[in-house]
Amino acid sequence: MSDKPEELNVQSPQTEQTERTPINQEAESFERAVDTPQSRLEQLVEQLKHDIAEDVVDEAIINEVNGQLPTITVKKEHWLAVARWFQVEEEWSCDYLRNVAGVDQGDELEVVYHLISLQTRREIAVHVKTEREQSWIPSVTPLWPTANWNEREVYDLLGIDFPGHPDLRRIMMPDDWVGHPLRKDYDPSDTEV
Amino acid sequence: MIRTEELLLNVGPQHPSTHGVFRIVLKLDGEIIKEATPVMGYLHRGTEKLAEQLNYTQIIPYTDRMDYVSAMTNNYVLVHAVEKMMNIEIPERAEFMRLIVMELQRVASHLVWWGTYLLDIGAMSPFLYAFRDREVIIDLFNELCGARLTYNYMRVGGVKWDAPSGWIDKVRDFIPYMRKRLKEYDKLVSGNEIFLARIKGVGIYDAQTAIAYGLSGANLRCTGVNWDLRKQEPYSLYERFDFDVPLSFNGDCYDRYRIRIEEIVQSLRILEQAVEQFPSEGETMGKVPRVIRPPAGEVYARIESPRGEIGCYIVSKGKAEPYRLKFRRPSFVNLQILPELLVGQSMTNLITILGGVDIVVGEVDC
Numbered sequence: 001m002s003d004k005p006e007e008l009n010v011q012s013p014q015t016e017q018t019e020r021t022p023i024n025q026e027a028e029s030f031e032r033a034v035d036t037p038q039s040r041l042e043q044l045v046e047q048l049k050h051d052i053a054e055d056v057v058d059e060a061i062i063n064e065v066n067g068q069l070p071t072i073t074v075k076k077e078h079w080l081a082v083a084r085w086f087q088v089e090e091e092w093s094c095d096y097l098r099n100v101a102g103v104d105q106g107d108e109l110e111v112v113y114h115l116i117s118l119q120t121r122r123e124i125a126v127h128v129k130t131e132r133e134q135s136w137i138p139s140v141t142p143l144w145p146t147a148n149w150n151e152r153e154v155y156d157l158l159g160i161d162f163p164g165h166p167d168l169r170r171i172m173m174p175d176d177w178v179g180h181p182l183r184k185d186y187d188p189s190d191t192e193v
Numbered sequence: 194m195i196r197t198e199e200l201l202l203n204v205g206p207q208h209p210s211t212h213g214v215f216r217i218v219l220k221l222d223g224e225i226i227k228e229a230t231p232v233m234g235y236l237h238r239g240t241e242k243l244a245e246q247l248n249y250t251q252i253i254p255y256t257d258r259m260d261y262v263s264a265m266t267n268n269y270v271l272v273h274a275v276e277k278m279m280n281i282e283i284p285e286r287a288e289f290m291r292l293i294v295m296e297l298q299r300v301a302s303h304l305v306w307w308g309t310y311l312l313d314i315g316a317m318s319p320f321l322y323a324f325r326d327r328e329v330i331i332d333l334f335n336e337l338c339g340a341r342l343t344y345n346y347m348r349v350g351g352v353k354w355d356a357p358s359g360w361i362d363k364v365r366d367f368i369p370y371m372r373k374r375l376k377e378y379d380k381l382v383s384g385n386e387i388f389l390a391r392i393k394g395v396g397i398y399d400a401q402t403a404i405a406y407g408l409s410g411a412n413l414r415c416t417g418v419n420w421d422l423r424k425q426e427p428y429s430l431y432e433r434f435d436f437d438v439p440l441s442f443n444g445d446c447y448d449r450y451r452i453r454i455e456e457i458v459q460s461l462r463i464l465e466q467a468v469e470q471f472p473s474e475g476e477t478m479g480k481v482p483r484v485i486r487p488p489a490g491e492v493y494a495r496i497e498s499p500r501g502e503i504g505c506y507i508v509s510k511g512k513a514e515p516y517r518l519k520f521r522r523p524s525f526v527n528l529q530i531l532p533e534l535l536v537g538q539s540m541t542n543l544i545t546i547l548g549g550v551d552i553v554v555g556e557v558d559c
Contacts, residue, residue, distance in 0.1 A: 065278050066492045095404050099493060101506045101519035112506065114493050118404060118420055125493065146407030149529050157241075172237040172558060181242050182517075 037068040044070065044124075047089075052081045063125065073127040080138040080164075086115055086124065087143055093117045094124070097140070100150035102158040104184045109135050109160055130160060139164035157182035197222060206235045210313045210544045213554025217531075217547075221540065229535040229543075231528065236558035244518040249275050249349055249485045252518070257343035259520065260556040262305050265291075265298035265334075266498040268347040270520075273428060274494035274505040275349045278487035286475035287351035292429050293364060293467050294334065294346065296460045300371065301330040302499035303453045303460075310450070310548045311382060314391050319382055326374055329367055336360060350481035365468045368461050375457060383454070392446040396534045396546040399444055406530045409523050410501025411456070412550060414440050415448035422497040429496075434466045446549035453551075456499075484513050493521075500524050500551055524556040 045060045059073040074082045086094040094115035103110045108129045116123045128137050139162035141147045151162045152171040159180035162168055170177060179186050205216035214235035220228040240259060244252045249271070256267035269291060276283065283291075308323025331341045338346045338354050346353055382388055400416035413420055421438040423431040439455035441448040487509040495504035504521030527550050534546050 063491065065280070065488075065490055069493075071491075097407055098495070098502060099504050099506060099519070099521040101517070101521075103508055103517045112491075114504075114506075118418060121425075144407065145405050146526060146529060149525065170234075172234040174234070181239060 037062045037070065041070045041072075045072070048072075048074075048082065048085065051085060052078055056082060058129075059127075066125075069123060069125055071125040071127065073129065076128050076130050076137050079126075079128045080140065082126065083113075083140045083143055086126075091120065092122055092124075093120055094122070095119070097144040097146050097150075100147060100154065102154035102160060102182065104158060104182060105129070106184065108132065109158055109183075111137050111154055111160065113140070134161075135159065136161040136163055138162070139168075141165050156180070159183060199227065204543070206232075211547065211554070212309060212552060213557075215552065215554045215557065217543075219535075219540075219543070224540045226535045226538050226540065226543065229532045231531060233525075233528075233558055236554050238559070240559050241518055241520065244515055246514060248513040249487075249515070252515075253347065254343065254345045256520075257345055258555060259522065259559055260498065260500065260503070260524065260553045261342055262553050263298050263302040263499045264342060264344050265294045265346065266496060266503060268344065269295060269429075270494060270496050270498070270503050270505045272347045272349045273496060274492050274507050275485060275487055277494050278490060278492045278507065278509060279349070279485070281350050281479055281481060283351055283479050284476040286355075286472045287477045287479065288430055289467060289471050290352045290356060290477065291347060292431070293361075293464060293471075294337070294344075295429070296464050296467070297330050297333065297364065297367075299460045299499045300457050300464075301327045303457050304330075306453060306499075306551050307378070310551075311388070313544045313548045314388065316382070316385075316388070319378065322374070322378065322381075326371060329370070333360070333363060333367070336363075348478065348481075349485050351476070351478035353477075355477045361468055361471055364464065368465050368468070371457070371461055375454070375461075379454065383451075389447065391541075391545055392450060392549070394443075395446045395538075395542050396549055397443065397445045398530065398534065402530070402533075403444070406533075407526045408501065408530060409527065410497070410499070410551075411449045411452040412501060412527050412530075414438065414452055415442075416444040417442040422495060422502060426495070428494075430467075431463075433470070434463045436460075436462050446545055449549050449551075486511060486513050495521065498523055500553065500556070501527060520559055522556045522559055524552040524554075525559070528552050528557055 041060050041062055045057050048056050056074055056078045057072055061071050063069040063071045086092045094117045096116050096118050098116055099114040101112045108131060110127055110129045113126045130137050137160055139151055149171060151165055154160055155162060155168055156170040156172050157180055200221040202219045202221050205211040206214040216232040218230045219226050240255050253268055253271060256271050257264040259267050304323040304327045308320040311319040334344055335341050336357060338344045400418050403413050403416045417440055419438060419440055424438055436459045439452045441451055489509055489511040491508045493504055493506045495502050501523030503523050506519040507515050508517040510516045
């Protein structure tokens with residue numbers, strides 16, 4: 001394994017693995033048209049492009065190890081619109097934000113949101129990336145109050161700003177702490193700390 | 194007119210009713226709470242940062258120290274996440290052992306909650322009863338893995354220790370013992386008028402609020418939302434067992450109390466079946482590479498801990514150490530609703546409501 005950051009996810013099923021004869025190819029494409037995680041993902045991306053913006057999705061993959069979880073990467077400028085879309089759109093109605101995780105990906109910082117609908121059971125993971133310096137991602141606290149402390153934690157430990165957050169303060173570290181510990185370039189022996 | 198003045202009151206971080214080093218700053222008008230600001234971080238140890246320098250097996254003892262009242266489920270969520278990434282098969286006997294200890298842990302955890310909650314409200318003896326019975330479970334764990342609270346019991350691929358001879362029989366004997374005790378406790382406490390006056394109709398919220406705040410566990414199910422990951426997204430062997438998810442609909446402290454008591458009953462049901470079906474022999478460790486290196490990728494595994502949905506999000510770059518490890522801690526998420534519940538309540542209800550949420554500060558701060 002190489003050291004540099006690479007593709008986060010395993011690519012989705014179907015392609016290349018099975019030997020293709022014209023018959024099973026046809027069966028496969030038929031199956032794909034009907035209902036597979038991949039087809040549903042493609043459909044979702046089309047819908048998002050249509051409803052929000054052409055360039056909204058940077059990447060869309062099926063995370064196989066995570067029970068075929070659809071995982072998309074959206075532009076931070078569109079994240080708020082996408083979040084609202086998932087919440088309002090009937091077939092999704094993601095009312096439950098189950099996890100918010102900040103990740104330092106080296107060149108960029110990233111926040112991963114795991115959404116689920118308790119009614120439709122549909123689930124999605126959304127990655128939102130931001131640059132290292134002056135990093136910001138719009139806050140989704142107005143949509144899901146549960147994001148409040150989660151975003152404070154990400155701000156505290158990774159230093160990402162969440163414009164729109166009602167009360168963005170440190171939550172784990174003391175208020176006068178210098179630096180953001182979960183960043184990879186954080187130096188614990190920094191004299192200023 | 195009497196002139197009133199707002200009073201700023203600090204509760205904690207050293208306060209017996211905050212169950213650890215949790216602090217809350219209250220703005221009071223007389224006895225009525227006007228504003229409540231929780232202050233966390235007194236127990237923040239940076240588990241997630243530390244984990245980035247450790248290999249996966251070394252992280253397991255750290256999970257014991259998050260929710261130290263329910264260490265077994267914490268162990269499980271980590272190894273479960275890694276197993277998902279590496280697609281490791283677990284021997285049946287090992288999975289049974291895990292399930293049995295997790296359910297015993299749920300009973301133990303709810304007993305601690307029950308005892309301390311009543312202690313908070315002013316009843317001393319239930320605390321002693323609860324801890325006496327929990328001691329039986331802790332002795333079982335001690336016999337199994339040599340620790341009373343921080344078990345470090347599970348491993349990626351299985352469990353560290355097989356059940357000593359006679360251990361399963363002890364678990365079997367525990368079930369009727371606990372059932373009998375539980376009935377007594379119900380008689381002792383659940384109908385007590387003073388107790389009911391303190392908790393009925395206190396700290397009410399509805400299902401919509403609960404979902405918006407991302408609550409889980411009894412805090413969610415007390416509003417009638419049928420969401421128990423053991424049923425909804427079955428993991429381990431839960432699909433094989435017959436049990437119910439206790440629900441109730443008023444969303445007050447009393448309902449949360451009832452649900453936790455009922456969950457002990459259901460856990461005992463699961464244990465009874467698990468002990469019956471326990472395979473008489475078999476491996477306790479699956480085939481696992483010597484150095485655990487999950488392939489590059491990410492996974493979010495979640496299970497139902499006694500406090501709700503505990504999740505483990507791992508980003509791996511194919512190395513022996515995780516690139517990023519994040520725990521979704523139910524105590525942390527559940528606690529968020531507290532400031533909203535407290536506004537307009539009298540000071541005495543602070544303890545009732547905070548206790549009803551059931552937090553473990555080790556998990557809030559992580």
